[in-house]
Amino acid sequence: DQQVKQNSPSLSVQEGRISILNCDYTNSMFDYFLWYKKYPAEGPTFLISISSIKDKNEDGRFTVFLNKSAKHLSLHIVPSQPGDSAVYFCAATAVYQAGTALIFGKGTTLSVSS
């Protein structure tokens, strides 16, 4: 049973526009959420995170929104750039002890065209 779901396998956006990537989760124990970006043949690169005590976190062009009641989070990229083209993974964890695993969604492939 997939605890973290990214229902859109792919997203295509034009350069300069907004990219919105969505993620849903089912486990109410999750209290920390992260977005990773991954290029082929490389490891996931940490982008941005949010604690469950917040509903928004912003870092430059990247903003993550969390709706706890809906168990939904989204990553906004504004403006989108061709270099943003990659696979984006949503991940969640319940931070109750050191070494707790991240649970990943299946990823969304973002393509930004110039």
Next chain:
Amino acid sequence: AAGVIQSPRHLIKEKRETATLKCYPIPRHDTVYWYQQGPGQDPQFLISFYEKMQSDKGSIPDRFSAQQFSDYHSELNMSSLELGDSALYFCASALEGGTYEQYFGPGTRLTVT
């Protein structure tokens, strides 16, 4: 900035052979995680260590074992390799008491023939 180092980057083994993957965490990071990513799949958690003790355990086969050493590097030992073990193996590190982000290495691509 220093990143997570994994070696080797590529490894080809035959069925029933053994393999050892190594991971060197970011300096001062005390927690190490191992993940397996099959083709077109999301990373699946295998095992983690905090201060050289096993912390959390995921879907790691009994044929696999791992440990974290006094210098915080970690090794994943895989025995009786099967074709289905072919995957990317990522190591990630984190600093306990930090902000919970895990930083991933470039991965080891294991191919079992």
